[in-house]
Amino acid sequence: MERRFRHLLDEHGNRAFQLASLLLGQRQEAEDVVQDMFIKLWQQLGRLRPGEEQAWLLACVRNACLDRLRARSRRRRLLRLVPEREAAETPDGRLLDRQRRELLRCMLQTLPEPGRSLLILRDVQDTDVATTAAILDLTPGQVKVYTFRARRNLRHLMEERLNEQAA
C-alpha cells in the first residue's frame, strides 16, 4: 500500500500542487492543502480502485481550495490580485513575459468556477477530457463548452485590463 501511495505522490504531487497554487495564489496555503489531501488519500486508498486516484485527489484539492477561497474576504482577494505597479513594456509595447504571466495568474483567479478550474486542468495541465469531467462532475461536452467560454472570457478580461493600463 505504501508503495502504491509513493507512486501516486510522485505521479500527481506536482499536478496537485500546481492546481492548488493557481487556485489559491498563495504558495504556503497551496502546500498545506496538498499535504492534507495526500494524507486523506492515504486514508482512503483502500477504497479507491486503481486509476481512480488522480480524479479523486484533484477533486479533493480543488474543493479544499474553494473552501479556503470562500473563507477569505472577497475584498482582500480582489485587492491582492490586481498588480499595482505599472506593467513594464518592451519597446514595441508588449508586456514583459514575466509580468504578463503574473497578470494572467491574477486574472485567472478572478474567473468564476468551474471556468477557472477548467482552464487550469485543460490548458495549463493538459488533463484529458474524461479525467477533467470526473474531477468536476461534468459531462465531456460540458467540459469542452465551458472551457471554450472560460478561455474567451479570460481573454476579454485580459484585454480590458491591458487597455486600462495603456490608457
Add this chain to the structure above:
Amino acid sequence: MNKLPDHDSPEIRAEDGLKRRTGRPRDAELAADAGLMDELAALSGERLPEPVRKRVLRMVRMRRRAPWMAAAAAVLGVALIVPLALRTPAPPEPSRAETLELKQALEILGRTGRDAARFAGSQLSPHLASPEWGLERVPLKIFPQYPITDRNEDHEKS
C-alpha cells in the same frame, strides 16, 4: 451553469479544433484563443516542494505505525487492568466469638427442630389409624426391620 445535453455544437467543434490544431486558426478570434491557450500552457512547471513531499511520507509512516501501537497498548492495558478489576477481595476470617455464636445458633435451631417434631408426633399419632397394608402377602421384603408375621397365627394364638 445549466447542464447542457452532450451533443455536437459549434463551441464543441471549435474547442476540438483548438486542441487538435496543427497551425494557427484563420479566424481572428480563434487565433487569439489559441494564443491564450499557449500562454496558459506556459504556466505549468510548478513542482511540489521536496520538504512537503518528505513531510507527507513521514506522516503516512506514522499513521501506519499508529494502529499497531494502539493495538499493543490496548492488549497491555487489558492484561494489566482486567486482572486488577476482577480480583475479588478475600472474605474476612470470622473471629472466635463469631464462630462460637454461630455454633450456638445452629444448636438452638437443631434442638428447636427436634422438639417441634416430637410435639407434632405426639399430637398427631393418636389420630392416625394405620391401615391394613397386607404386607404378609407382598412377596418382597420391603421393610426388613419390621419382621413379617403371619397374622392368622397371631390370631389363633390369641
